[in-house]
Amino acid sequence: MSEHIIARAGEQVPRYTSYPTAPHFHAGIDQTTAADWIAALPADEAISLYVHIPYCDRLCWFCACNTKQTLRYGPVQTYLRALHREIATVGQLVPSGVSVKALHFGGGSPTMLKPADLVMLTERLRAAFHLDPDAEISVEIDPNDMDDARFEAMAAIGMSRASVGVQDFDPRVQKAINREQSFALTGTVVDKSRRHGARSVNLDLLYGLPHQTLESLTATIGQALSLAPDRVALFGYAHVPWFKKHQTMIDEAALPDGAGRLAQFQKARALIEAAGYQAIGFDHFALPGDPLAVAARQGRLHRNFQGYTEDDCATLIGLGPSSISRLPQGYLQNTPATAQYERLAAAGELATCRGIAFSNDDRARSWVIERLMCDFSFSARQAEDLFGAHGHEIVVEAERIAGEGAEAMLERRDSDFVVRPEARPLVRTLAARFDRYLDVGAKRHSAAI
Structure with a gap:
């Protein structure tokens, strides 16, 4: 290692x-x-x-x-x-x-x-x-x-x-x-x-x-x-x-x-x-x-x-409170406060308090991140076929990441980008490189491993 x-x-x-x-x-x-x-x-x-x-x-x-x-x-x-x-x-x-x-x-x-x-x-x-x-x-x-x-x-x-x-x-x-x-x-x-x-x-x-x-x-x-x-x-x-x-x-x-x-x-x-x-x-x-x-x-x-x-x-x-839904249009989240949730539900109202609608860029990045997290790879050709210009933009980013020399976590193999075996435990860190929202606001997360 x-x-x-x-x-x-x-x-x-x-x-x-x-x-x-x-x-x-x-x-x-x-x-x-x-x-x-x-x-x-x-x-x-x-x-x-x-x-x-x-x-x-x-x-x-x-x-x-x-x-x-x-x-x-x-x-x-x-x-x-x-x-x-x-x-x-x-x-x-x-x-x-x-x-x-x-x-x-x-x-x-x-x-x-x-x-x-x-x-x-x-x-x-x-x-x-x-x-x-x-x-x-x-x-x-x-x-x-x-x-x-x-x-x-x-x-x-x-x-x-x-x-x-x-x-x-x-x-x-x-x-x-x-x-x-x-x-x-x-x-x-x-x-x-x-x-x-x-x-x-x-x-x-x-x-x-x-x-x-x-x-x-x-x-x-x-x-x-x-x-x-x-x-x-x-x-x-x-x-x-x-x-x-x-x-x-x-x-x-x-x-x-x-x-x-x-x-x-x-x-x-x-x-x-x-x-x-x-x-x-x-x-x-x-x-x-x-x-x-x-x-x-x-x-x-x-x-x-x-x-x-x-x-x-x-x-x-x-x-239930804090529960998140994923629909074709985006994510919905119920209020996390149990008392507020109970008031809304008892009144026959939805408990949704926030969410986000998917942009085309979101859909493309979501697909790439999921494939990296699940398969430790993604197909450049498939990304471009599915998401057009948005997929191409991500492919360009992936090529840049793969070209970072000895410290690169990603490598190009024909039409595929593949996580290097020793970097697989850090796949969350690699996925974060494709996250367009990550630097928006001061957010704290758990350790990569």
């Missing part, structure tokens, strides 16, 4: 789960715009739904999600009433004939919901939208929430994929991030998820955590792989205390530096690949027969707010 790559490991860049990225959304996209965009969906469109549950019964200090802790269920019940109303409001706007191909419950902790409430929520979704009979239904699971009644509710709603939060199994690391969770409990949850219908189980792991070492991370990887997950997501801990105040509870002196994070990433990646998993993009892995791995090999991999996915729907509708 070159010193140049190591030196850039700590650079702050977006995660590129969207382009343009969320800091550049603006209030000029309002409820009226949102209603017009949703109503304009083609009648035969296949879409995805994301449902956000903004509550947890404990607050993990590493978390950067839009969530809040509550030990009372009352606020959750109030929220669910508003969510039911938003579902009905949005469902009335969606043209007849539109079908839902994928449904994802995220948070927060969706598994904090009482079993009957999860079933009712899914029934409301089925009443408002046409769910395809083969739609993938995925749920983010906090093992500490789970009991037999919740597993039975997962089976009742047709859960096909379970995403199980792990982070790390080392007790010292768990205590430092306020996420104590035994290996035995996690193993039980993985087993019961499969017995209750999950065809695919994903484990979320983190590197770059306080007190994490190469030795402790190696042990965690070994334990995680012993559960035979179908997929593994290996995320770098995003330390953003200026954005998430509870992260100030984490001792910054116990965090690894950029070189340390890179070493942890490389070690974990080598262990997971040695166990027979296929690398997907820069931070996911899957067994070769998993649909995600198949999509990657066939050039059908995509990236959205849930990370890497085989979901090829051009439209994603987000429900």
Whole structure:
């Protein structure tokens, strides 16, 4: 690994789960715009739904999600009433004939919901939208929430994929991030998820955590792989205390530096690949027969707010506070304030507070960034065929980047631009070179690795 790559490991860049990225959304996209965009969906469109549950019964200090802790269920019940109303409001706007191909419950902790409430929520979704009979239904699971009644509710709603939060199994690391969770409990949850219908189980792991070492991370990887997950997501801990105040509870002196994070990433990646998993993009892995791995090999991999996915729907509708929707015309985001969201939803209004409309340049750069993030390459010919002058402009930029000598992260191979193998961990940094918005305003992001 070159010193140049190591030196850039700590650079702050977006995660590129969207382009343009969320800091550049603006209030000029309002409820009226949102209603017009949703109503304009083609009648035969296949879409995805994301449902956000903004509550947890404990607050993990590493978390950067839009969530809040509550030990009372009352606020959750109030929220669910508003969510039911938003579902009905949005469902009335969606043209007849539109079908839902994928449904994802995220948070927060969706598994904090009482079993009957999860079933009712899914029934409301089925009443408002046409769910395809083969739609993938995925749920983010906090093992500490789970009991037999919740597993039975997962089976009742047709859960096909379970995403199980792990982070790390080392007790010292768990205590430092306020996420104590035994290996035995996690193993039980993985087993019961499969017995209750999950065809695919994903484990979320983190590197770059306080007190994490190469030795402790190696042990965690070994334990995680012993559960035979179908997929593994290996995320770098995003330390953003200026954005998430509870992260100030984490001792910054116990965090690894950029070189340390890179070493942890490389070690974990080598262990997971040695166990027979296929690398997907820069931070996911899957067994070769998993649909995600198949999509990657066939050039059908995509990236959205849930990370890497085989979901090829051009439209994603987000429900709940802070949720982001992607429609053919651009991005929409709901207000992140739960109380304001509840007021708007209860009144039968959309909760959209900001967004951004795509320009032709945005579409071209979004495509290039997604292909770099998914395939570590893009075709110059295809960029120009799809986007004309805008694609040509990006090709010229790519040629300039590829000509930067020994430190170049990109190289030209015939009609393709390819990320150099040693620069793949820094693909976010490379993607940022094509981001026309990045220098607009003072925005702070997480470390590149």
